[in-house]
Amino acid sequence: MGSINIIKNGTLYLDFRYRGKRCKEYTRLKDSPANRRRLAKILERIEAEITLGTFSYGSYFPESKRVAEFGKELERVELIQSGMPSFDSFSSTWHDQKRVEWRETHADTVRYILDKYIIPVFGERSLTSITKADILDFRAEISKRKGRKEATISADHINHIIAPLRMVMNEAADQFGFVSPCQGIKTLKVPKTDVQPFSLVEVNQILKFVRPDFTNYICTRFFTGARSSEINGLQWKYINFDRREILIRHAWVEGKLRQPKNEASNRAILMSEPVFKALKAQKKVTGDGQFVFCTGTGGPVNANNFSRRVWYPLLKILRIEKRRPYQTRHTAASLWLASGESPEWIATQMGHTSTELLFRTYSAYVKNLTRQDGSAFEAVLAQSLEIPTESKGEQK
DSSP states (O other), X not given: OOEEEEOTTSEEEEEEEETTEEEEEEEEEESOHHHHHHHHHHHHHHHHHHHHTOOOHHHHOTTOTHHHHTTTHHHHHHHXXXXXXXXXXXHHHHHHHHHTTSOHHHHHHHHHHIIIIIHHHHTTSBGGGOOHHHHHHHHHHHTTSOOSSSSSOOHHHHHHHHHHHHHHHHHHHHHHTOOOTTTTOOOOOOOOOOOOOOOHHHHHHHHHHSOGGGHHHHHHHHTTOOOHHHHHTOBGGXXXXXXXXXXXXXXXXXXXXXXXXXXXXXXXXEOOXXXXXXXXXXXXXHTTSSBSSBOTTSOBOOHHHHIIXXXXXXXXXXXXXXXXXXXXXXXXXXXXXXXXXXXXXXXXHHTOSSSHHHHHHHGXXXXXXXXXXXXXXXXXXXXXXXXXXOOOOOOO
């Protein structure tokens, strides 16, 4: 491990080992916190390149007496890198190879991240020239960019950007036999999900005053825990009234029917009584079409139009705190937990792979764990919910 030291005249020097020899390289920089930080970055790059076998002594210390001793190093580095593909070339091949393993939406997301964030920075560089310091600098730079809703890009978003970079570099390191510069770079800590479920009083208000053609739609969202894309892409062929089940087999994402988020998302959601009645009523309106909830032309509900023209204006009129429509999913989970339903049953209904996420996200709403069949939730709804018996179902 190299170090930064000071000599008698107050200037700093680097002390490190290369090819089994101790090397001291002196600078004209005075001892100060800023200069020590500057040299620390340089030293980190040097040690990373030594590990990768790409270090060129003359590139860093052209006037050093040791350049002659290690004079062949630059030639060797160029020889190594001449047969090494660029990040752009390798990542494109890697993406094509991995695409067959991924869901279409995930493959598209990875391609988007590579093209927007990573290729512009690392695309033309040789794989072995990318250091740990480069990646940390890249992460620090994107952390300062403006986010969509936050002042800066979120920690979760940064992790999603770094993930493909990490996968590409790890795969390259495995194929070409060098140490991945991503080793030791940890993911950023992500704050807990912002859960703002609606109370049953608020749910009653919304269902009572929403446009009649959206009553069934919102009722189904509130009491199934389904994601927005799953409800918008719901088709009649996956509704089983005899078994009182909603089969989640597709999601409407970016104008296409795609596979759900993960394997656990392919699930059967049990209909509570309010949902059963809402879907029965909806069947009379859109039952001859493909989609359960649709526009006048038969296409799925447009999420942006619904939010802008129906959802947010309604919350404003009712003086209910502004929340995304996605909070209907959180509402179902919190009501199930408050009713005392089994966490395992709830996780299955939500499409979670385990109860860990459930407890981490909704811990404040756990009451008791005595039921496991949905009956406790039914009891709460029967006592508290007022749902209009007549509603139109075609969304505009």
